[in-house]
Amino acid sequence: MKKRWIITLALVALCGMAQAQFSGNDQTNLINNVINNWGAAYYVGDTYHDDTLIITNYGRLNNTLGYIGYESTADNNAATVTGPGSLWYSSDYFHLGYEGSGNTLTITNGGTFQNDNYSYIGRNVGSDHNAATVTGTDSSWISRGSRIGYYGSSNTLTIADGGLVQSSGTGYIGFQSTGNNNAVTVTGSDSVWYIGTKLYVGASGSDNTLVITNGGWVQNNDYGYVGFNAGSDNNAVTVTGAGSLWSNSSNLTVGVEGSGNTLTIANGGTVQNTIGSIGSTADNNAVTVTGAGSLWNNSSTLTVGDYGSGNSLTIMNSGTVQNGMGLIGYNAGANDNAVTVTGPGSVWNNSSSLYVGFYGSGNSLTITNGGIVNNTYSTIGVNSTAENNAVTVTGPGSVWSNSGDLAIGYFSDAATLTIADGGLVENTIGTIGKRIGADFNAVTVTGAGSLWSNSSNLTVGVEGSGNTLTIADGGTVQNTIGTIGSAADNNAVTVTGAGSLWYSSDYFYVGYEGSGNTLTINNGGTVENDNYSYIGRNVGSDNNAVTVTGDDSAWISSGSRIGYYGSSNTLTIADGGLVQSSGTGYIGFQSTGNNNAVTVTGTGSVWDIGTRLYVGASGSGNTLTIADGGA
8 A cells, every 4th residue: 555655646646747737736837948738727726725826937738628626525726827938828718617616717927817708717517716916017817708797606716916907808796696795896906807808706696896007907898787687786886096097998887687786986996987877676786986086087977776766876076987978767766866076176077967757756956065966968857767866965065056947847747846945046048847747846945155046047937836945044046037936826835034035137927828826925035127017917917925024024026016917916015014116007908908907015015116106007806905004
């Protein structure tokens, strides 16, 4: 028995000198400055464990299929390719951990590994904790495609310090549903993972990760996916550090069918692609862009919630996202998606339009603590299914800048815009309740320094009904022509609190063609317009009402027309309120302007008219009542 063991050792030694394969555990094969044309499949650990292959000093191994850790017993085997000119070449597939676990491949100091078909790290179920490292300038692994965690779990690929992994085909991290907790790290300047087509981080597997850091690059020449199939959940990509880049030559989707997937861009990292999507048909996926210099650059449309719900985008700490059109909650069922832009220097640049709730409901945009959102025109709640969508702009320096028009409720109900605590919204034409059916939409502007600036007209209720505007606690709204109820009924504006102001630089209408619209000015609020003001402008604009009540509450204009063509419109000045016009006052201007009424009641209540007052210029049944100390 002892003699047979000695003969086996002699054979091993001889095979080692001839660069043969392994015949037992704990063996080392050194290929040093020689070429080994094996011509068949080569195994580092067929059934054995703890075997080692070293290719160094211009050594070369040529074979067909390559395996490190073939059988389930073949654990903790290792191969190293090190030094310029050192090469392991496989003309077919390569497997690091076919069924075995804990196996390693290290390519370092300018060494090269090349295989002409797909390469696998963790090929089958149970092939876990296998690891490949490609490190150092000119160190490279070249193949047709990379699969990290095909069926196996917790396998890793590390590309560091100028290493290169290049595949002409597709890259996968976590291919099958059992391929979980696999990880790729690309770290260091000039470290590159180049993928010829698509990259999947979680094709069907969960909890897989890609980390690009310290100037590393990942480039794929097609689509990028994080969480592709149903069940591919909680996969994560992190791109962090100046110079770190994930470049997708086509679209990038975080959460195609998988949920809970994340993309984090931090500390100056960059991700670029054409169309960007968070939650294609999936829920609760998230992207965070944080830190100065951090950028997500979408050359086309960005959608947060295509068909999915509960997806989110957070831009913070001076991060930037830029794209063409922006969509939050695009299709029916794409509900409760959210974008938050927070902190000085945090910016979302939309070079085209922005929609918050296109068909989806309950979607939101929050701009806070100095965040900025830029776009052309914008709509909150586009279609009739897009209900309860909301935008909030709050805090000094927080800005929503629309270079075009802004509509709150285009065909939809219950859209809201809140501007608070010094926030700013700017646009050209502003509308609340644009089309028929766009009802019960609401805007609130509250707090000192809060401003809604319309460079053109503002209308509350173009065709929609029950829409509201509230200006409170020092908030300001400004525009050219201001209208409540253009062709719509029962819309309402309230201006309340000291310093609260609605300023129109031109005409002002309460009921242009609509009926039952109201304006309430109380508790020291002010409405001011530089041209004539009308309550009930055209035929059919009936039963509209303005109330000015309380000390320091005021409506100031160039002239007051209560019931121009419309009937049964009212103005009430009470409890110290003031209506002041530098020009003429009319109650019932045209022949159709009947049964309109003004009441001035209470001590300190005043209607101050600069020139003439007509009670029934051409209309009938119009009244003026002055009571209880009014004047």
